[in-house]
Amino acid sequence: MTAVDGAQVTLPAKRRGAQLAMLAFAVAIVMLAYANVGLAIDDQIPAGMLTYGLGLGGLMLAAYLVLAKFAPWADPLILPLVTLVNGIGLVMIYRLEAGGMPRASASTQLFWTGAGIVMFTVTLIVLRDHRALQRMTYTAGFLGLAFLIAPLLPFIGEEINGAAIWIDLGFTTLQPAEFVKIALVIFFAGYLVAKRDVLALAGRRLLFIDLPRARDLGPVLITWGVSLGVLILQKDLGTSLLIFGAFIAMLYIATQRTSWVLIGILLFIGGAVLAGLLFGHVRDRFEVFLDPGNQELFEKVGGSEQLMQGLFALGSGGILGTGLGQGHPDEIPLAFSDFIFTAAGEELGLTGLMALLMIYALLVERGLRTAIAARDPFSKLLAGGLSFILAWQVFIIVGGVTNLIPLTGLVTPFMSQGGSALLANWILIALLVRMSDAARKPPPQAIQDEGMTQVFQR
Amino acid sequence: MNGPLKRAALACLLMFGLLMVNVNYVQAVRAEDYRADSRNKRNFYDRYQVERGRILAGDQVLAESVENPESDYRFQRRYPKGPIYAHITGYFSPESESGIEQARNQLLDGSSADLLIRRSIDLFTNKASKGASVDLTIRPKAQEAAYNALRQSGKRGAVVALEPKTGAILAMVSLPTYDPNKLSTPNKGEVFAAYNKLDADKTSPLINRAISRSYPPGSTYKVLTAAAFLEDDSSRGPQTVVEAPQLLDLPNVPTAQDLPNSGGAACGTGQVSLVFALEKSCNTPFGKIGMDLGYDAMNEQASRFGIGGDPLEIPMRAADSSFGDEVDAAALAQASIGQRDNQMTPLQMAMVSAGIANNGTVMKPYLVNKVADAEGGEVEAADPEEVGEAVSPETAGKLRQMMVSVVQNGTASAAQISGINVGGKTGTAETAEGQDPHAWFISFAPAEDPKVAVAVIVESGSAGSDASGGQTAAPIAKAVMEAVLR
Numbered sequence: 001m002t003a004v005d006g007a008q009v010t011l012p013a014k015r016r017g018a019q020l021a022m023l024a025f026a027v028a029i030v031m032l033a034y035a036n037v038g039l040a041i042d043d044q045i046p047a048g049m050l051t052y053g054l055g056l057g058g059l060m061l062a063a064y065l066v067l068a069k070f071a072p073w074a075d076p077l078i079l080p081l082v083t084l085v086n087g088i089g090l091v092m093i094y095r096l097e098a099g100g101m102p103r104a105s106a107s108t109q110l111f112w113t114g115a116g117i118v119m120f121t122v123t124l125i126v127l128r129d130h131r132a133l134q135r136m137t138y139t140a141g142f143l144g145l146a147f148l149i150a151p152l153l154p155f156i157g158e159e160i161n162g163a164a165i166w167i168d169l170g171f172t173t174l175q176p177a178e179f180v181k182i183a184l185v186i187f188f189a190g191y192l193v194a195k196r197d198v199l200a201l202a203g204r205r206l207l208f209i210d211l212p213r214a215r216d217l218g219p220v221l222i223t224w225g226v227s228l229g230v231l232i233l234q235k236d237l238g239t240s241l242l243i244f245g246a247f248i249a250m251l252y253i254a255t256q257r258t259s260w261v262l263i264g265i266l267l268f269i270g271g272a273v274l275a276g277l278l279f280g281h282v283r284d285r286f287e288v289f290l291d292p293g294n295q296e297l298f299e300k301v302g303g304s305e306q307l308m309q310g311l312f313a314l315g316s317g318g319i320l321g322t323g324l325g326q327g328h329p330d331e332i333p334l335a336f337s338d339f340i341f342t343a344a345g346e347e348l349g350l351t352g353l354m355a356l357l358m359i360y361a362l363l364v365e366r367g368l369r370t371a372i373a374a375r376d377p378f379s380k381l382l383a384g385g386l387s388f389i390l391a392w393q394v395f396i397i398v399g400g401v402t403n404l405i406p407l408t409g410l411v412t413p414f415m416s417q418g419g420s421a422l423l424a425n426w427i428l429i430a431l432l433v434r435m436s437d438a439a440r441k442p443p444p445q446a447i448q449d450e451g452m453t454q455v456f457q458r
Numbered sequence: 459m460n461g462p463l464k465r466a467a468l469a470c471l472l473m474f475g476l477l478m479v480n481v482n483y484v485q486a487v488r489a490e491d492y493r494a495d496s497r498n499k500r501n502f503y504d505r506y507q508v509e510r511g512r513i514l515a516g517d518q519v520l521a522e523s524v525e526n527p528e529s530d531y532r533f534q535r536r537y538p539k540g541p542i543y544a545h546i547t548g549y550f551s552p553e554s555e556s557g558i559e560q561a562r563n564q565l566l567d568g569s570s571a572d573l574l575i576r577r578s579i580d581l582f583t584n585k586a587s588k589g590a591s592v593d594l595t596i597r598p599k600a601q602e603a604a605y606n607a608l609r610q611s612g613k614r615g616a617v618v619a620l621e622p623k624t625g626a627i628l629a630m631v632s633l634p635t636y637d638p639n640k641l642s643t644p645n646k647g648e649v650f651a652a653y654n655k656l657d658a659d660k661t662s663p664l665i666n667r668a669i670s671r672s673y674p675p676g677s678t679y680k681v682l683t684a685a686a687f688l689e690d691d692s693s694r695g696p697q698t699v700v701e702a703p704q705l706l707d708l709p710n711v712p713t714a715q716d717l718p719n720s721g722g723a724a725c726g727t728g729q730v731s732l733v734f735a736l737e738k739s740c741n742t743p744f745g746k747i748g749m750d751l752g753y754d755a756m757n758e759q760a761s762r763f764g765i766g767g768d769p770l771e772i773p774m775r776a777a778d779s780s781f782g783d784e785v786d787a788a789a790l791a792q793a794s795i796g797q798r799d800n801q802m803t804p805l806q807m808a809m810v811s812a813g814i815a816n817n818g819t820v821m822k823p824y825l826v827n828k829v830a831d832a833e834g835g836e837v838e839a840a841d842p843e844e845v846g847e848a849v850s851p852e853t854a855g856k857l858r859q860m861m862v863s864v865v866q867n868g869t870a871s872a873a874q875i876s877g878i879n880v881g882g883k884t885g886t887a888e889t890a891e892g893q894d895p896h897a898w899f900i901s902f903a904p905a906e907d908p909k910v911a912v913a914v915i916v917e918s919g920s921a922g923s924d925a926s927g928g929q930t931a932a933p934i935a936k937a938v939m940e941a942v943l944r
Contacts, residue, residue, distance in 0.1 A: 249469070253462045298497065308497065314484045315492020316500045328500050328530070350485035354478060361474040368467040372460050380459045384466060391470040395477060404480040 019076035030087030040325025071437035089415030116426035123430035137190025144183035178424035238410035310342035321349025506531035511589035545666035595626035603941035616667035625821030678885035679796030686759035696733035737868030748794025808913035815908030818854035879905035899931035
């Protein structure tokens, strides 16, 4: 091996041009979809199309420029993918609003998209090295718990639609669970990097599985307890499942111990059975999952009607969908929120949903690729955890609304209407972009090469 | 850490795989179940997406679709003269339809194969397909006259008016009626509540009494008995003398159940002309004629008027009419004067009257004059069809002459129209104990060249005698005939 060979190692391409082209393509798709809705509903191109188009295009261009400046080596696919999902969500909300759905507001969602992109750029600019987060492990853990508890506090906590998951800041309400998600993943990553050697120690061996030592069960049990607490006190099944699942996945990534996954699953089943025995609403969800078409459940308040309406929408959409603006997604209660996926399914059809799931899968895949390429354990865990939690969240909510698993409320990342979720998820994306930049950046030249022959390439 | 990361990536892949498989299952495999579920309102919206064709009668719009772009239910059905035409147009409710709305549904909503060419053209010219419009044979003036006259009687009943030469239905009224507008809104709750109320109503306003209900025809049936008598021997005529005892002895029944005349009265001298018997509506001569001719001859005559044959579709399906089964001589005598198992729809009795008016040839009654697509192109046009020759032209002439005499000299003087010869026959049909009998009247005019034949039934409209029934039912027929002729 000569030094000449070493110098000719191909560097990962920045692919900035490709990224810009894909970004423009994503914005163009969204604009066409937007025009499509207007033509279908009012027989004309929506009046605000130019504003929306220039607005979204401008925002994305700004995000691109910041990314090009502050994270030039970042994965070129992440930003266009997110732009596309965010844009399609925006179009669906616009369509629901045009269809007369109360509380659906495309302008609010566009505002929060803008705010989300600002958060994205600010995170990229401020956070030059994500490893700084490792120093904030316990701060993040504390913040996560504080956010988790906030909705239960008097004065600022608020219960909407039966779930106590909101805080009222006076000028706006916030759903802190989405921020909790990021804070806790940062905490888990920092904590597990510090403790993974201990947690990976084998205890007794049962059959073919190495059990961890009993005294190391603490963190798992605490997370389990917190998740159950969320479930009991806030009646928020989704967040509870999200946090616990993400913790188990990260524990596994950190320790390579399959036993943790098994313990996690056992604890989950135990918790689910316990919750089912104790709480009517958990049992109801399960009953609905087993037989959503049941007329009695359909008529019951909080029964299967919303789920069935979602399934009706999907069935009516069929393979090709009705076309944007030509279905009746407004039949689905809260179609702009948890059920936006089924609303999209009616008008974009199976074809559209497969494409959407593909986009999410690609996004997760780019995140996991970043984790594999990352050079330090903290980055690997953080990138892996954030990617997994994104996939896990999509699985829980999309699986829920399509009756693959019992329905638990969660936002569909980047699609559901809601400021908190958009802000939090854009920050999540900024973290992934930051880490992919770090991972793909060519390492500094090794010091021991310096004394050897310098090769200049022309 | 790359090993577990790769396995985590595999787990994510598995999750997305499961979601994709499940979405395929829901949207491709189970799609039809979800689409067709009755709780899925989309089917119901689709019902209101099409501009249904209009239902017309001459220059009158009986039913039309009105666009409401603001609503999820884009086209809603309106019946400008609702109750008057309710049993003809029918209604267009969220889940079903009736009347012409049902019978010509596929033409009205444009889905009929007959409109395939029109739809293809619309597809290429990018026009929204509209349904075809259905033009009825109804004459609004006659319909309204029938409706108003029957309503004035304050009773339940039905009126049918036919054009004898073609069978075209000129008027068809059934009372009580309902407002189809109230059953045709897209508001399921409201419509079902209104429907259930109408359905539970003991007076059955939803039933089209003109075609869907049969009644004993009473003395109007004596026209048919007379027809059978005249057909049996062409030398017989109005002046043929028939036996008319005060009480007709029926074989094998107690004397108490023998057949008297109305009110037990004598019929002339006991030996009267056929026309006299008809004018006075004596029971005994017709009971005797029926017994003398026998069941087969009587039933044969009935079937030649279309009674008991293939069910009529006008296009709504009419209830069956029947002379009754063969039981014994007593039953035959009773059936020959329109009692016992003898059951006729008002439409059938109008056909009897029209057949006699049309020289003995009965025409198949029909309601749809023509169907035209949205651009006015003809899709379907009425083609009058014969049911058959019920009686010879000679017999028909004799019957017409006698029926004119009934109006001029007999029980039906209330149907006289000055300057026009009207033929008619009253009837009183015994019903349940304690209820007033139904009053019937069948007629045609003008006798020389009949333009209209009418059948009227007024439920419990008679005080007991034919004369009193004639007072109730005949003026209604008169009003309809006047409306057609003037």
